[in-house]
Amino acid sequence: MSGANVSGGTPLVAVWALTGILLGAGVLVAALRRKISAAGATRLPLAIIVLGAPSMMIASFPAGMGLADTFGISGGDHAPWGALLCLVSAVALILLAFVWVRARPKPPRVSPI
Numbered sequence: 001m002s003g004a005n006v007s008g009g010t011p012l013v014a015v016w017a018l019t020g021i022l023l024g025a026g027v028l029v030a031a032l033r034r035k036i037s038a039a040g041a042t043r044l045p046l047a048i049i050v051l052g053a054p055s056m057m058i059a060s061f062p063a064g065m066g067l068a069d070t071f072g073i074s075g076g077d078h079a080p081w082g083a084l085l086c087l088v089s090a091v092a093l094i095l096l097a098f099v100w101v102r103a104r105p106k107p108p109r110v111s112p113i
Helices: 010-032 038-050 052-071 080-103
Strands: none
Touching (some): 010 038, 010 052, 038 080, 052 080
16 A cells, blocks of 8 residues: 555554543543542443444544555455444443433422322
8 A cells, every 4th residue: 555655544543542541540540549529430431332333433444444545455354253343332322312312311300288
């Protein structure tokens, strides 16, 4: 690919990976210092897992396009792990919605007169 003067998008991947590491470390530090609630400590890692599938798309798109432009192939994801990552992200999104709904404040009960 470098012979065809096509970039694989390495700087983007490195920055995106560093962002994920910093987000995870921030959640860990906040949880250890008890700056967030138990529900927050559950929601934040789930949100990071939900971002797994979009992160794969953002990080792999330049490399896939570089391969497609250089070698005339589709450049798409053909590994079984891509589908697994999308499935895990979807399950985390469902769990995140479930945790968010359960953590909502309940309206006060009104007793009948």
